[in-house]
Amino acid sequence: MKYFLAIIGGGPAGYTAAEKASKAGKDVVLFEQNAVGGTCLNVGCIPTKSLLYGAKQYYNATHAQKYGVTAENVSFDFAAMQKRKTIVVRKLVAGIKQRLNNEHCTLVSGAANVLSRTDELVTIACNGETYEAENLLICTGSMNFVPPIPGIKDNPAVWDSTDALAAAELPKSIIIVGGGVIGMEFATLYHELGVPVTVIEAMPTILPNLDQEVVAVLLDKYRKAGINILTSTKVESLDGGRVTANGEVYEAEKVLVSVGRRANLNGLEALNDLELNCGAIIVDDFMKTNLPNVFAAGDVTGKVMLAHVAARQAEVCIGRLLKQIPLQRIAYNAIPSVVYTNPEIASVGITEAQAAEMNIETEVRRLPMTFSGRFMAENEGETGLCKMIIDKKTQMVLGVHMIGNPCSEFVAAASFAVRNGYTVPECMQVVFPHPTVSEILHEIL
Numbered sequence: 064m065k066y067f068l069a070i071i072g073g074g075p076a077g078y079t080a081a082e083k084a085s086k087a088g089k090d091v092v093l094f095e096q097n098a099v100g101g102t103c104l105n106v107g108c109i110p111t112k113s114l115l116y117g118a119k120q121y122y123n124a125t126h127a128q129k130y131g132v133t134a135e136n137v138s139f140d141f142a143a144m145q146k147r148k149t150i151v152v153r154k155l156v157a158g159i160k161q162r163l164n165n166e167h168c169t170l171v172s173g174a175a176n177v178l179s180r181t182d183e184l185v186t187i188a189c190n191g192e193t194y195e196a197e198n199l200l201i202c203t204g205s206m207n208f209v210p211p212i213p214g215i216k217d218n219p220a221v222w223d224s225t226d227a228l229a230a231a232e233l234p235k236s237i238i239i240v241g242g243g244v245i246g247m248e249f250a251t252l253y254h255e256l257g258v259p260v261t262v263i264e265a266m267p268t269i270l271p272n273l274d275q276e277v278v279a280v281l282l283d284k285y286r287k288a289g290i291n292i293l294t295s296t297k298v299e300s301l302d303g304g305r306v307t308a309n310g311e312v313y314e315a316e317k318v319l320v321s322v323g324r325r326a327n328l329n330g331l332e333a334l335n336d337l338e339l340n341c342g343a344i345i346v347d348d349f350m351k352t353n354l355p356n357v358f359a360a361g362d363v364t365g366k367v368m369l370a371h372v373a374a375r376q377a378e379v380c381i382g383r384l385l386k387q388i389p390l391q392r393i394a395y396n397a398i399p400s401v402v403y404t405n406p407e408i409a410s411v412g413i414t415e416a417q418a419a420e421m422n423i424e425t426e427v428r429r430l431p432m433t434f435s436g437r438f439m440a441e442n443e444g445e446t447g448l449c450k451m452i453i454d455k456k457t458q459m460v461l462g463v464h465m466i467g468n469p470c471s472e473f474v475a476a477a478s479f480a481v482r483n484g485y486t487v488p489e490c491m492q493v494v495f496p497h498p499t500v501s502e503i504l505h506e507i508l
């Protein structure tokens with residue numbers, strides 16, 4: 064049988080594309096070597112959020128006095144948290160499988176290898192069988208990057224995020240190398256469960272790609288809470304749990320290394336004429352590579368390594384393959400992102416620093432989250448911050464950057480404004496429900 068589309072990788076890009084193309088009546092084969100759902104569902108977004116939620120329940124119970132509640136002898140069971148996480152993941156994986164099954168998509172469990180390609184046909188091997196398709200969509204994702212630091216390889220004290228998520232027990236203490244998104248989310252998890260945490264970040268600040276005024280609020284809170292955060296500090300070598308950085312030695316039971324991820328090109332060796340940039344597949348606005356019938360979506364394109372970007376790239380790609388008019392593009396200028404620290408950080412659009420780099424004259428508005436009544440009622444001792452970046456000439460909203468719970472839940476409202484180029488007077492016409500923290504987006508106008 065010749066398929067219309069072969070997809071390698073069943074993460075958010077792969078399963079979204081498979082469902083959409085199958086729903087349109089196309090014959091689709093999807094190859095996945097592990098469980099469908101990919102990194103995000105199995106060893107990324109969902110398991111971390113499940114554990115973080117457990118940790119937050121414990122943390123809130125032990126810090127409830129400020130709300131007039133005293134809870135004595137509060138304890139947690141890490142094994143039970145892990146068990147719940149596994150059940151959540153299992154249910155979501157089953158849901159995706161069911162959806163693919165409902166659309167009659169052929170799901171093949173195994174590692175796929177591209178054997179050959181012409182402009183008419185791609186041949187793929189998996190589990191000793193051969194599959195043929197007119198088009199190929201590569202959704203092979205990314206892998207944890209292991210930096211070339213002496214003593215890191217085969218070091219039993221070293222974890223990556225997958226090891227940390229699978230651990231049966233909490234470490235007694237942890238050093239986190241890399242104060243990026245993964246590093247700060249795990250710092251939150253361990254800190255809230257009482258594990259001493261040291262974060263070592265090479266750049267002058269943690270979360271270097273985010274608005275630094277927002278990051279400063281987190282940094283201040285975490286440092287006061289006792290998380291040891293070292294910036295402008297480069298790890299020189301490791302020896303078990305002993306980490307040498309900037310000439311000093313730090314020691315912990317485990318060392319979590321989270322210094323970024325790299326595109327996974329395994330199984331694609333036969334596509335030796337595929338164009339790459341810094342090890343990631345180059346794609347056009349419709350996710351097409353330089354090869355006429357080969358497309359790529361998700362982390363493997365190295366554009367923005369976020370699950371929701373991967374899913375949107377997949378939608379755009381399938382729209383293009385099905386020749387749906389009008390052809391859609393991704394609004395990369397309006398991708399929301401969230402860091403699940405406590406408080407959460409959520410942002411969309413450009414930062415003040417990026418606007419300056421782009422020579423855009425802006426008006427920057429700032430408001431503490433405490434302007435929201437609901438925030439005051441539910442976030443004792445927190446101030447939070449909402450920042451809006453506005454084009455001075457057009458009054459268009461270019462970016463929104465927030466810290467304060469639960470800003471992840473309403474950053475999508477700001478995405479609507481940035482995506483559609485709404486101006487301040489247009490945004491003012493939107494009615495927000497009261498009392499919600501989302502009202503901050505109205506108050507700031």
Ligand code: NAD
Pocket residue numbers: 108210240241242243244245246248263264265266269270271296297298321322323324367368369400401402403
């Ligand atoms: P990252 O790029 O977000 O952060 C890596 C950090 O490590 C950077 O701050 C960098 O300066 C630092 N670093 C690099 N080399 C170092 C060294 N030798 N010593 C000390 N610090 C060093 O990468 P990540 O945190 O590993 O996350 C990987 C990807 O997964 C990212 O694209 C991220 O957006 C994504 N992710 C997203 C979420 C979310 O959306 N909530 C959660 C987890 C991961």
